[in-house]
Amino acid sequence: MRKLMLGNEAVARGAYEAGVTVATAYPGTPSTEITENIAEYDDIYCEWSPNEKVALEVAAGSSIAGARSICSMKHVGLNVAADPLFTTSYTGVNGGLVIMVADDPGMHSSQNEQDSRFYARSAKVPMLEPADSQECKDFVEQGFAISERFDTPVIVRLSTRIAHSQSIVELGEKQAYQMKDYYKDPAKYVMMPAMARKRHIEVEKRLAALREFSDTGNLNRIEWGSREAGIIAGGIAYQYAREAFGETASYLKIGMVYPLPEKMIQQFAKEVQTLYVIEELEPFMEDQIKKMGIQVRGKDLLPVMGELSAQIIKEKILSIKTEIQPITNDPVPVRPPVMCPGCPHRGAFYVLKKLKMNVSGDIGCYTLGALAPMESIDVVICMGASVGAAHGMAKARGKEFAQKTVAVIGDSTFIHSGITGLIDIVYNKGISTVIILDNSITGMTGHQHHPATGYTIKGEPTRQLNLIQLVKAVGVDRVRVTDPFDIKEFEKAVKEETEAEEPSVIIVQRPCALLKNVIFEGPQAINPQKCKQCKMCLRIGCPAIVDLGDTIEINEALCVGCKLCTKLCSADAIVKR
Amino acid sequence: MDNLNIMIVGVGGQGTLLASRVLGNVALKQSLDVKVSEVHGMSQRGGSVVTYVKMGKKVYSPLIEKGEADVILAFEILEALRWVEYLKKGGTIVVNEQRIDPMPVIIGKAKYPENIIAKLKQQIQNIISVNALKIAKECGNIKALNIVLLGLLAKSTDIAKDIWLEAIREVVPAKILDVNLKAFDAGYLSASDLEK
Ligand SMILES: Cc1ncc(C[n+]2csc(CCOP(=O)(O)OP(=O)(O)O)c2C)c(N)n1
Numbered sequence: 001m002r003k004l005m006l007g008n009e010a011v012a013r014g015a016y017e018a019g020v021t022v023a024t025a026y027p028g029t030p031s032t033e034i035t036e037n038i039a040e041y042d043d044i045y046c047e048w049s050p051n052e053k054v055a056l057e058v059a060a061g062s063s064i065a066g067a068r069s070i071c072s073m074k075h076v077g078l079n080v081a082a083d084p085l086f087t088t089s090y091t092g093v094n095g096g097l098v099i100m101v102a103d104d105p106g107m108h109s110s111q112n113e114q115d116s117r118f119y120a121r122s123a124k125v126p127m128l129e130p131a132d133s134q135e136c137k138d139f140v141e142q143g144f145a146i147s148e149r150f151d152t153p154v155i156v157r158l159s160t161r162i163a164h165s166q167s168i169v170e171l172g173e174k175q176a177y178q179m180k181d182y183y184k185d186p187a188k189y190v191m192m193p194a195m196a197r198k199r200h201i202e203v204e205k206r207l208a209a210l211r212e213f214s215d216t217g218n219l220n221r222i223e224w225g226s227r228e229a230g231i232i233a234g235g236i237a238y239q240y241a242r243e244a245f246g247e248t249a250s251y252l253k254i255g256m257v258y259p260l261p262e263k264m265i266q267q268f269a270k271e272v273q274t275l276y277v278i279e280e281l282e283p284f285m286e287d288q289i290k291k292m293g294i295q296v297r298g299k300d301l302l303p304v305m306g307e308l309s310a311q312i313i314k315e316k317i318l319s320i321k322t323e324i325q326p327i328t329n330d331p332v333p334v335r336p337p338v339m340c341p342g343c344p345h346r347g348a349f350y351v352l353k354k355l356k357m358n359v360s361g362d363i364g365c366y367t368l369g370a371l372a373p374m375e376s377i378d379v380v381i382c383m384g385a386s387v388g389a390a391h392g393m394a395k396a397r398g399k400e401f402a403q404k405t406v407a408v409i410g411d412s413t414f415i416h417s418g419i420t421g422l423i424d425i426v427y428n429k430g431i432s433t434v435i436i437l438d439n440s441i442t443g444m445t446g447h448q449h450h451p452a453t454g455y456t457i458k459g460e461p462t463r464q465l466n467l468i469q470l471v472k473a474v475g476v477d478r479v480r481v482t483d484p485f486d487i488k489e490f491e492k493a494v495k496e497e498t499e500a501e502e503p504s505v506i507i508v509q510r511p512c513a514l515l516k517n518v519i520f521e522g523p524q525a526i527n528p529q530k531c532k533q534c535k536m537c538l539r540i541g542c543p544a545i546v547d548l549g550d551t552i553e554i555n556e557a558l559c560v561g562c563k564l565c566t567k568l569c570s571a572d573a574i575v576k577r
Numbered sequence: 578m579d580n581l582n583i584m585i586v587g588v589g590g591q592g593t594l595l596a597s598r599v600l601g602n603v604a605l606k607q608s609l610d611v612k613v614s615e616v617h618g619m620s621q622r623g624g625s626v627v628t629y630v631k632m633g634k635k636v637y638s639p640l641i642e643k644g645e646a647d648v649i650l651a652f653e654i655l656e657a658l659r660w661v662e663y664l665k666k667g668g669t670i671v672v673n674e675q676r677i678d679p680m681p682v683i684i685g686k687a688k689y690p691e692n693i694i695a696k697l698k699q700q701i702q703n704i705i706s707v708n709a710l711k712i713a714k715e716c717g718n719i720k721a722l723n724i725v726l727l728g729l730l731a732k733s734t735d736i737a738k739d740i741w742l743e744a745i746r747e748v749v750p751a752k753i754l755d756v757n758l759k760a761f762d763a764g765y766l767s768a769s770d771l772e773k
Contacts, residue, residue: 002602005609030620077668078752132612165639166601166613234637237688243638311642324643324662328696332659333687335679336625365622446617538683543623546678547685557719558677559711 005169007162010099010133012037014140018096019177020044022062026328026416027445028074029109030163031102035072036448039457048448048457051416056084056099060153063088063097064189068144072100075116076382077158080100080417082119085153089123090149090199090205091189094180102158105280106307109160109444111363111382113305115281118280120155120258124203127155127258128212128219129235139255142219150206150213157257159280161236161307166286175570180401207259212344215263222268226250230272232265232285232296236308241278244318254479260288276301280308317519339368341544342513342520342562344439347376347484348408350493350540357406357498360393362386362418364410365443367510373428377408382410382418391421391430399431403498404441407434412442412450415465418465419474425503426475433497433504436467436485439512449513471505478504482538485510485564493498514559521560523577524554532574535566537574578730580633582641583730586660587652588622588677592723595748597628598652599727603736604632614639622749625656648733650726652709653677661697669703670728671735681713681754687748705768712763718753721760728764738765 003011011034015023023046025035039046049055050075059071073081079102088097101119104110120127128143130136143154187195205518214220225247227315233241233252241251252268254260269275269289277286279297286298301316302308314320339346349369352359361367361377362385370377379389386407394402409418410506414436425432442448449455454464471479482490490508492543499505511518526537528551537552544558545565554565556577566574583600586595597613604611614629629641640763643662649670657672662671672694681687694706702766707729713722724745741761749757 002605004598004605004613006615028738032617108620109765111581163613164615164617166598166611166615167636167639170607239637239639288721307609309640309642310638317675322642326698327661328658328690328693330658330690330693330696331687332655333679333681333689335588335623335625335655335659337622338680339620340590340622368622372686444619444622446621500639530607541680541684544675546683555677557675 001171003169004166006033006134006164006166006338007130007131007158008033008164009037010136011140011156011158012041013171015098016041016044017137017172017174017497018068018141018144019175019511020068020070021179022059022067022069023071024049024058024069025072026050026052026055026077027442027448028077028102029445030104030158030160031072031077032445032448032453033073034100035457038070038436046457048450050451052081053084056058056081056088057194058287059272060084060088060091062476063093063095064091065094066182066476068177070096070098070100070140074110075101075103075114076112077101077111078116078119086123086160087191088153089448090191090196090203091124092202093147093153096147098140098143098147099153099155100158101282102160103485104452105159105558106160107383109345111380113281115284116157117257117284117565118282124207125153125155126150126256127157128255129157130162130255131235131238131253132162133165133169134163135255135366137169142525150210152206157235159236164319196217211259211262212359214256214259217256220261221253222264223251223253226270228274230275231278232268232275232289233278235280237278237280240308240310240313244313254285255283258489260285265289265292265294267371269296278302278313291377293334305441306512308457336371338541338543339365340541341558342514342518342560344508344510345369346435346540346542347487347564348435348437348508349376349492351487352376352406352408353489353492354493355485357494358404359490360386360390360407361406362409363444364407364413365412369408373539379432383413385420387418387421387434388424390432390434391425391428394430396430399501402431405493406498407432407438409434410443411438411467414467414500415451421469422476422503422505423474431501433494433506434507435506438509439469440506441512443512447512467507476503476505478502479507481507481509483510484508485562485567487567500530510529512535513562522561523556523559524561524563524566524574525577526552527573527575530571532571532573535571536568538568540564540568580631580636582646582651583630583648584616584627584641584646584660584663585652586625586627586656586759587618587623589626590657591652592651592720593626593628594721596723597630598748599674599741599744602747603740605741606744607736610636612636612639613632625659628658630734647745650730652723652726653698655679655689657697657733658693662702664701667708668704669733669741670697672697672703672706672728673709674706707767709764712767713760716763717762718756721753721757722759724749724760725764728761729768731761732765732768
C-alpha cells in the first residue's frame with residue numbers, strides 16, 4: 001500500500017515493521033511526531049520520558065534486555081543524552097538500538113543550529129541520513145539490522161525538511177522479530193575501567209568493519225549523469241542538489257554519513273571533472289574528504305548557516321540568479337510568533353514587566369515573554385538553565401539583586417532539568433525565587449503529557465507528580481500556588497517571595513488555552529461609548545486586541561473570551577459580544 | 578501533467594496544515610509523485626506560516642522557491658503580500674479577505690499596509706479574493722475557512738470534485754466532517770459566483 005507520510009510518521013512505521021517493542025522520547029521539534037505516531041501501535045510500549053538522558057537510558061536498558069528499541073529527540077536533546085550515548089557505544093547492544101535525532105537548520109524552532117553528525121564521529125557510532133519519507137522507513141529498518149550485526153547503537157539523523165515533509169511511502173509487512181535472550185555479561189555491560197579498556201578495542205575494530213560496510217552496503221550509491229560535475233550529498237541537501245543540477249551532474253548519494261564510504265568517494269572523485277560536497281551546516285563530509293587528499297569544493301561556495309535550497313545552490317555554484325520584481329514598495333511588517341489568545345503565560349509576564357524584574361527565562365511557549373510588548377525575559381540558554389542561571393546571577397551580584405530576580409520555567413521544562421537547579425539553590429544557601437508556569441501540558445511542542453499531567457503518552461491515567469510536594473521535599477519551605485489571571489494576587493506573591501531571604505517557589509497554575517477542556521465564554525467586544533482609549537488593554541500583547549487609530553477593537557475571529565483584558569480596563573468597556 | 582506547485586500561506590492557527598494534507602492526498606489519488614512540506618513548532622503560535630505542496634512526475638526538493646508557485650492560497654491579506662514573490666508569472670493567487678494584525682502593528686511599531694488586495698489586483702491577472710471567514714461562519718464553524726478556500730481552489734483546477742471530497746473524508750476528523758463538506762461546497766459554489 002502507498003501512503004503519504006511525514007518523515008516522522010515513516011520512522012514510526014519503520015520501527016513497527018522492524019519489530020520494535022520499546023520506544024522512548026522527550027518531545028522536541030522537529031522530532032516529536034515520531035513517538036506520537038509510534039504510540040498509535042498497540043503492540044509497542046511507548047513513553048514520554050522526563051528528559052532525553054532518561055529516554056536513552058531506558059532504551060539502552062531495554063536493548064540490553066533483548067528488545068529492539070528506539071529513542072527519539074531533537075538535536076539539542078542529544079546533548080542531554082550524550083552521556084549514555086558515549087558509553088552505550090562501548091557496551092554495544094543486544095536487541096537493536098536506534099537513536100533518532102532531528103536537526104533544525106535554519107532554527108525554525110530551536111535555540112541553536114548545532115550539527116549532530118559530529119556526535120556520531122566522536123561517539124564512534126554509525127549514522128544514517130534519509131532523504132525522504134520512504135528512506136525514513138527503510139533506513140530505520142536497516143538501522144536495526146546494522147545495530148545487531150555490528151553490535152552498536154545506530155543514529156538516524158533527520159532535519160526539519162525531512163521530518164516535516166510528507167512524501168509517498170510503500171508500506172511493508174511487520175517482521176517476525178524474535179526478542180533476544182537476556183544474558184549476564186559484565187565484561188560487555190559493566191563499564192568500569194578494566195572492562196571499558198577492552199571494550200574500546202572492540203569499538204575501534206567495529207569502526208573499521210563499518211568503514212568497509214559503508215563502501216560495500218547499499219546505503220550509499222552513485223547515480224551517473226554528466227561527469228562534468230560530481231556531487232556528494234545526503235539527506236535533504238541531496239534533493240536540493242538534484243533539483244538544481246538535474247542531469248547535468250553525477251551524484252554520490254550518501255545514506256550512511258558516518259563512517260563515509262572512502263573507496264567509493266575516491267573512485268567517484270576520479271571520474272568527475274569538478275567535485276562538490278553539498279551539505280547543510282558544517283563541512284562535516286568535506287573536511288573528511290579533504291583529509292583523504294581529494295580536491296573538493298563546498299563551503300568555499302555555500303553557507304555554514306541556515307538551510308540550503310535549490311536556488312541557493314544555483315546561485316552560489318551555477319551563478320544563476322532569480323530576479324523577482326516586488327509588487328509594492330510597502331514595507332511588509334514581520335509576523336513573529338505570539339502567545340495565543342487566552343494563553344495563561346500572558347498574565348504572568350504582564351506582572352513581571354510591571355515589577356521590572358530581572359528574569360532568567362527558559363524554553364517553551366513562555367519564551368515569547370521575551371518579545372514585545374512584554375520584553376520581560378533577560379536570559380534564555382537551554383532547557384532548565386533558568387534556575388541555575390538565576391542562582392548564578394544572585395551569587396554574582398548579591399542579595400539586593402537576588403531580590404529583583406526570578407527564574408521562570410514551564411512545568412515540563414522544570415521536570416526535564418529544572419529540579420536539579422532548585423536543589424542547588426537550596427543546598428548552596430541561595431535565596432532565589434523560581435516561578436513554575438504550570439499550564440498542565442508540554443505546550444510548545446504541541447501538547448504532550450508529562451509526569452505532572454497525570455496521563456501517559458497513550459492517554460492512560462497514571463500517578464501524577466505533585467509539584468508542591470516535590471519542591472517542598474528538596475527543601476523549599478516557601479511554596480505558593482496562584483492563578484496568573486489573578487493579577488493582583490500574583491503580583492503580591494512575586495513581591496513577597498522575592499523579598500524573602502530564602503529560596504521560594506511560586507507555582508502559577510492555569511491550563512493552556514488550546515487544551516480541549518478549556519472553555520471560555522467566547523469573543524468579547526469593546527463598547528466605544530465607554531472606552532477611554534487609555535490603551536491599558538494593549539499592554540498585555542494580545543493578538544486579538546488591535547489599535548485602529550480612532551478606536552480599539554477586538555478581532556472576533558481571534559478572541560476566545562479569556563477576559564484577562566477586562567481586568568485592566570478601568571472603564572468596564574469590554575463586554576461579551 | 579507538468580509539475581504543480583501550490584503554496585499555502587497564513588497565520589499559525591488558521592488551519593493551513595489540514596488544507597495542505599488534503600491537497601497532498603488529492604495528488605496521491607491521481608498517482609502523482611508528491612511532497613508536502615509543513616511547519617510545526619514555534620511559528621504555529623500565531624507566526625507567519627507556509628506549507629508547500631508539490632506534485633508531478635517526480636518531485637525532489639519539497640520547497641517552492643521565489644517565482645515557482647503555480648498557485649498561492651493565502652489565508653490572510655498581509656501574508657498574501659509577504660509571499661506573492663513566490664508566484665510564477667501567470668500563476669493564480671487566492672486571497673482570503675481576512676486581516677490579522679501582527680504584533681509589531683498592534684504595538685505601533687509598524688503599519689499594516691493599505692489596500693493590499695487592490696494593489697495585488699493591479700499587477701496580477703489571476704487573483705481571486707473572497708471572504709472565506711464569512712462563508713465558513715455561515716456553514717457553522719469559522720475554523721472551516723481552510724476548506725472553504727480549498728473548495729474555491731478546486732473549482733479552478735481540472736481535478737474531479739469527487740477526488741477532493743474523498744481526500745477531505747480521509748483527512749478531516751469525523752467529528753467535524755459534515756461542517757467541512759458543507760464548507761467545501763460553499764467554497765466551490767462561491768468560485769462559480771466569482772466567475773460570473
Ligand atoms: C533538550 C531539549 N529538549 C527538547 C526541547 C524542545 N522543547 C522546547 S520547549 C519544550 C517544552 C515546553 O514545555 P513547558 O516547559 O511545559 O512550557 P510550555 O511550552 O507548555 O509553556 C520542549 C520540549 C529543547 N528545546 N531542548
